[in-house]
Amino acid sequence: MKTHKIAPSILAADFGNLQRDVEMVNKSEADWFHIDIMDGVFVPNISFGMPVLKSISEHAKKFIDVHLMIVDPDRYIKTFADLGSNMLTVHYETCTHLHRTLQAIKANNMQAGVALNPHTPVHLLKDVIQDIDLVCVMSVNPGFGGQSFIENTYEKVSELEELIRSKNAKTLIEIDGGVTDKNAKQLVEIGADVLVAGSYVFKSKEPIKTIKGLKELSF
Numbered sequence: 482m483k484t485h486k487i488a489p490s491i492l493a494a495d496f497g498n499l500q501r502d503v504e505m506v507n508k509s510e511a512d513w514f515h516i517d518i519m520d521g522v523f524v525p526n527i528s529f530g531m532p533v534l535k536s537i538s539e540h541a542k543k544f545i546d547v548h549l550m551i552v553d554p555d556r557y558i559k560t561f562a563d564l565g566s567n568m569l570t571v572h573y574e575t576c577t578h579l580h581r582t583l584q585a586i587k588a589n590n591m592q593a594g595v596a597l598n599p600h601t602p603v604h605l606l607k608d609v610i611q612d613i614d615l616v617c618v619m620s621v622n623p624g625f626g627g628q629s630f631i632e633n634t635y636e637k638v639s640e641l642e643e644l645i646r647s648k649n650a651k652t653l654i655e656i657d658g659g660v661t662d663k664n665a666k667q668l669v670e671i672g673a674d675v676l677v678a679g680s681y682v683f684k685s686k687e688p689i690k691t692i693k694g695l696k697e698l699s700f
């Protein structure tokens with residue numbers, strides 16, 4: 482089996498002890514930091530913004546994967562590059578000129594990701610898949626941590642894997658929302674490259690061990 486990456490979602494961290502939680506991820510077998518930015522417009526919740534990401538970046542020793550759940554993300558591409566973002570993922574549903582947005586992200590020296598809401602079909606990415614470094618398949622409706630995994634995700638991942646293969650693209654498949662020991666193994670088996678996990682990691686008694694379990698798929 483190919484190696485997959487684990488990206489703990491900081492949304493589920495303890496913000497009163499943010500540095501401690503960032504150091505925990507540094508020490509663990511996790512590969513990336515997943516950072517959820519929500520604007521209260523595209524999604525019905527506001528998470529945190531630039532000053533918090535700046536503080537995270539100062540302590541994070543791993544790849545920073547920023548998931549923008551905001552309308553008109555083009556306004557902030559340079560800002561997120563300056564804040565240390567390595568991957569910038571925008572929602573398909575927020576981009577009128579997705580191809581242009583992807584080029585702008587790359588021009589700012591970041592990798593470019595596209596997230597799909599649960600109702601957004603994979604085939605809409607057919608003509609841009611070669612320009613996308615990562616597709617984030619939302620396995621919950623974006624906006625909140627701690628929701629349950631939508632089972633239709635398996636079918637979407639298989640379709641996406643087929644699309645990537647047919648176009649000879651190098652795109653990574655990321656799964657975001659409700660990832661636990663109940664679905665991680667199957668997701669990786671059908672093609673997931675990156676597993677985001679928020680509550681499952683941060684609400685567990687031993688987060689370092691939980692991350693190790695997700696990495697080794699041993700539960």
Ligand code: DX5
Pocket residue numbers: 490492493515517548621622623624625626627628657658659660677678679680681
């Ligand atoms: C949801 C966010 C997720 C969230 C995942 O809108 O994009 O990254 O933090 O949290 P869990 O793993 O708790 O579903």
Ligand code: ZN
Pocket residue numbers: 490515516517548657677
């Ligand atoms: Zn996310």
